[in-house]
Amino acid sequence: xxxxxxxxxxxxxxxxxxxxxxxxxxxxxxxxxxxxxxxxxxxxxxxxxxxxxxxxxxxxxxxxxxxxxxxxxxxxxxxxxxxxxxxxxxxxxxxxxxxxxxxxxxxxxxxxxxxxxxxxxxxxxxxxxxxxxxxxxxxxxxxxxxxxxxxxxxxxxxxxxxxxxxxxxxxxxxxxxxxxxxxxxxxxxxxxxxxxxxxxxxxxxxxxxxxxxxxxxxxxxxxxxxxxxxxxxxxxxxxxxxxxxxxxxxxxxxxxxxxxxxxxxxxxxxxxxxxxxxxxxxxxxxxxxxxxxxxxxxxxxxxxxxxxxxxxxxxxxxxxxxxxxxxxxxxxxxxxxxxxxxxxxxxxxxxxxxxx
Amino acid sequence: xxxxxxxxxxxxxxxxxxxxxxxxxxxxxxxxxxxxxxxxxxxxxxxxxxxxxxxxxxxxxxxxxxxxxxxxxxxxxxxxxxxxxxxxxxxxxxxxxxxxxxxxxxxxxxxxxxxxxxxxxxxxxxxxxxxxxxxxxxxxxxxxxxxxxxxxxxxxxxxxxxxxxxxxxxxxxxxxxxxxxxxxxxxxxxxxxxxxxxxxxxxxxxxxxxxxxxxxxxxxxxxxxxxxxxxxxxxxxxxxxxxxxxxxxxxxxxxxxxxxxxxxxxxxxxxxxxxxxxxxxxxxxxxxxxxxxxxxxxxxxxxxxxxxxxxxxxxxxxxxxxxxxxxxxxxxxxxxxxxxxxxxxxxxxxxxxxxx
DNA sequence: TAGTGCCTTGTGAACGCTAACAATGACAGG
DNA sequence: CCTGTCATTGTTAGCGTTCACAAGGCACTA
Numbered sequence: 009x010x011x012x013x014x015x016x017x018x019x020x021x022x023x024x025x026x027x028x029x030x031x032x033x034x035x036x037x038x039x040x041x042x043x044x045x046x047x048x049x050x051x052x053x054x055x056x057x058x059x060x061x062x063x064x065x066x067x068x069x070x071x072x073x074x075x076x077x078x079x080x081x082x083x084x085x086x087x088x089x090x091x092x093x094x095x096x097x098x099x100x101x102x103x104x105x106x107x108x109x110x111x112x113x114x115x116x117x118x119x120x121x122x123x124x125x126x127x128x129x130x131x132x133x134x135x136x137x138x139x140x141x142x143x144x145x146x147x148x149x150x151x152x153x154x155x156x157x158x159x160x161x162x163x164x165x166x167x168x169x170x171x172x173x174x175x176x177x178x179x180x181x182x183x184x185x186x187x188x189x190x191x192x193x194x195x196x197x198x199x200x201x202x203x204x205x206x207x208x209x210x211x212x213x214x215x216x217x218x219x220x221x222x223x224x225x226x227x228x229x230x231x232x233x234x235x236x237x238x239x240x241x242x243x244x245x246x247x248x249x250x251x252x253x254x255x256x257x258x259x260x261x262x263x264x265x266x267x268x269x270x271x272x273x274x275x276x277x278x279x280x281x282x283x284x285x286x287x288x289x290x291x292x293x294x295x296x297x298x299x300x301x302x303x304x305x306x307x308x309x310x311x312x313x314x315x316x317x318x319x320x321x322x323x324x325x326x327x328x329x330x331x332x333x334x335x336x337x338x339x340x341x342x343x344x345x346x347x348x349x350x351x352x353x354x355x356x357x358x359x360x361x362x363x364x
Numbered sequence: 365x366x367x368x369x370x371x372x373x374x375x376x377x378x379x380x381x382x383x384x385x386x387x388x389x390x391x392x393x394x395x396x397x398x399x400x401x402x403x404x405x406x407x408x409x410x411x412x413x414x415x416x417x418x419x420x421x422x423x424x425x426x427x428x429x430x431x432x433x434x435x436x437x438x439x440x441x442x443x444x445x446x447x448x449x450x451x452x453x454x455x456x457x458x459x460x461x462x463x464x465x466x467x468x469x470x471x472x473x474x475x476x477x478x479x480x481x482x483x484x485x486x487x488x489x490x491x492x493x494x495x496x497x498x499x500x501x502x503x504x505x506x507x508x509x510x511x512x513x514x515x516x517x518x519x520x521x522x523x524x525x526x527x528x529x530x531x532x533x534x535x536x537x538x539x540x541x542x543x544x545x546x547x548x549x550x551x552x553x554x555x556x557x558x559x560x561x562x563x564x565x566x567x568x569x570x571x572x573x574x575x576x577x578x579x580x581x582x583x584x585x586x587x588x589x590x591x592x593x594x595x596x597x598x599x600x601x602x603x604x605x606x607x608x609x610x611x612x613x614x615x616x617x618x619x620x621x622x623x624x625x626x627x628x629x630x631x632x633x634x635x636x637x638x639x640x641x642x643x644x645x646x647x648x649x650x651x652x653x654x655x656x657x658x659x660x661x662x663x664x665x666x667x668x669x670x671x672x673x674x675x676x677x678x679x680x681x682x683x684x685x686x687x688x689x690x691x692x693x694x695x696x697x698x699x700x701x702x703x704x705x706x707x708x709x710x711x712x713x714x715x716x717x718x719x720x
Numbered sequence: 721t722a723g724t725g726c727c728t729t730g731t732g733a734a735c736g737c738t739a740a741c742a743a744t745g746a747c748a749g750g
Numbered sequence: 751c752c753t754g755t756c757a758t759t760g761t762t763a764g765c766g767t768t769c770a771c772a773a774g775g776c777a778c779t780a
Binding site: 015016058060061062063064065067068073074085086088089099102103104106107110115116117118119120130133134137138139140163274300301304305306317 | 371372414416417418419420421423424429430441442444445455458459460462463466471472473474475476486489490493494495496519630633656657660661662673
Binding site: 027028029030031034040041042043046065067068069070 | 757758761765766767
């Protein structure tokens, strides 16, 4: 009820140390021209009174807000929540991003915005005004949204596009999706598979396209077919079931499937079981993301490890550092890897497996 | 580089509408005494210019910050991240809390603080000053920390204690841990189990104690023993393995185990496999939390559904509403439930199962 | 008609902090 | 000894918003 003002302000510190406000401000911000003795005296007062600057006031006077805004797709986030899916992105983002922010004295705040909405610009603008972040991390599919990147570039706010390979304004951080899909497919080919299916992600995500591209290229190089072997989902479990069913119930079904997300791979395991196929004996499955869940499935999933947390962490560092350096837009490639578990095996010798 | 001031401020709106700043402010805050015609005119200017208030400035002048701070245990969060565990709390909190905040025009920001540190007060104080949140959500084990609750109560900041049943300052929101543990144990007894083990959480969490209490009470009521059947972990996978091993390698091992977290239940499945025990034939397992992962294990886990997201959501609503109403401290009980899956079955008929 | 009160709008001051500039002092070079 | 330069500190104004209060308008009453 009682509107409580800031308990200890810079004014109190200044009074206690017997100096001007500005001097205290200088100490707080570690500015160069302060005599060591003075600095020490002020610091003592700060410690004594337990003073911490208010970022609201700092931001007001044109300084940093020490806030990095992570922009996430609202639709997808809500869907994840409703269906009680694991939230691969959100938690990785938070953990990787928040901890890195904290290391540098920053904070991360997650903001949800609909990508497909007509109000993207409006909403983003509002969020920027309200929070005054020093930088923004864009996750797919926002990373590809020209309205968003344009607005941020216009305002001169440093930002990073996660999972986007296209050069352009801001930092682009890719996790090598094409290469990872290529390697995973290549591995399946080495295991003797000749019909290898792909469950792609939604079109709005350019990384979906890159994964499909890697898969297709590996097949081409080996002279294997890809026609009719690709079905698309939305990264979620349900859509994965549909896609897997489509692929596995066709005339000459694949003996291996690369799924563009862990959830869709889980769905593939379910569908396989339903069709009487044993994994990995009759069907090999490789998933993308390698979120914690895949270690505990039956069988544990061979997965492409997409180092999401590390990528976000890198993004945050780039943004924070870009304040001091002149910010050169750059494309950063974070290395992924294939983690082999129990869901992949040599191709079945008996061709044309019958289903239940 | 160029220090960019707020693009559209209240001043621009006032000029555009030809009124004073205060009038615009009144419209923004939906204050009563504004003539409809006036309100409409100002609103038109706001829409036209795409104006959004800066929360920094709002907070500066003593108004709300529209920020709710969620306080999480830093140690545990970092551990979750390092071990690539699923983050049951963080993502549920975010999803439940953030969405509810958004509905009311608020934002949620997650702040990590070490509970065991000597600097709790210091860190919390700093966070409060920096962010000026309108309310705070405390998750275990912070919910039990008198230093934290005391400080918040002193400052008159509304806050909620998640997973704490003790009355005291702030809202207490419990998920009925004791009752849920009781029900789960009761169910195992109905299935004919007579030796039922418990893998408890760490002492710092009072909900650990409540779960143990529920388990013990169910056993007592049925005249079953509990001595030597409880081992403690830290909610994480590794500690769960140790605890499960301790319970299952004793002379007269339990035929059913209630684990205080999904991760520890997963570990129990692993240890059972390692010892040559088949779940649920030789051993029934019930877990706590019901995070998404438990649907996909082998076998799928019977789990106590702790409605974390809903609880956080309730907490946020209480906090937001407490601004207007006089805030009566209250204890809210959110109903949990038992979700039966494949990891529970009637007690094995052959007693004294030998292990490999 | 003047007085009373409410409803509506406007006016300064303040919130906590920093940028820009001014002022002070020390020290070196001429 | 004077002057210029640099390092250090202080002073003023302003960031965008709301609070407390003042002022004006109108309707109704006496």
